[in-house]
Structures are given as C-alpha cells and as structure tokens.
Amino acid sequence: MNKLISHAINSILFLIIAFLPVNAFSEKFYIDKVGYRTIDDQCAEVYYASEVDSIVIHSEVNGYTVTRICDRVFDDFRETHHVSMPNTITHIGRYAFEDCISLQELVIPPSVRYIGDSAFFNLLFEKL
DSSP states (O other): OHHHHHHHHHHHHHHHHHTSOGGGGOOEEEETTEEEEESSSSEEEEEEEOOOSEEEOOSEETTEEEEEEOTTTTTTOSSOOEEEOOTTOOEEOTTTTTTOTTOOEEOOOTTOOEEOTTTTTTOOOSBO
C-alpha cells in the first residue's frame, strides 16, 4: 500500500512540475526600480518597472544578458520621459509602451527583431 501511495504522489508531482511555465523557476533581480527575471540559463527579460522620470534598462544583470521587454511593462506610465534600451534587446512585447504620453525620446536599438502589437500605441514622441 505504501508503494502505491508513493507512486501516486510521485506521479502527481511529476505532472505539476511538467506543466509549470518555464519561467516559474526564474530568478528575479531589481536594479534602479526595474525588475528583471531569467528566461533561460543565459538571458533575462524586463518584466516590471516603477514609474520614474528616466528608466535605464541594463544590458546585463547578474551575468544574464537582458534581451526582452515583456508585454505591458511600461503601459500607462504618464510621468516617464526617457527610456534607455541597450543593444542587447531583441524583443519588445505587446503594449510595452502603450499610453506613455510623456515619453519624449526612445531609441530603439538595431538589435530589435520583434515588436509586439500596439507596443507604441498612443505615444506623442518628440524624438524616435
């Protein structure tokens, strides 16, 4: 009977772990009010930010190259005027900068290969 219970518990645990999202085990780091999380053994993504006047996205955090900006990270930031992105960014998520009406300058590095739907919706850029 104990063997049967042990097997059932192991099977349940396997199913739980097998269906968890990949980033469920990600490490998280916070630098200058920007949150980063690992997406694999080499890369990290920006998944959180606090609204401040100027945001600098780092190219590397704790040995991980920052390559992505997640969906809606800066959505509706009405007081942010500048965002600096490194040349390591390859992916800008959906609605990432939607309604950032005070954003005055944003330089998109040539490394960017994907820009999600409405990533820059409702912006009044002074300089792009």
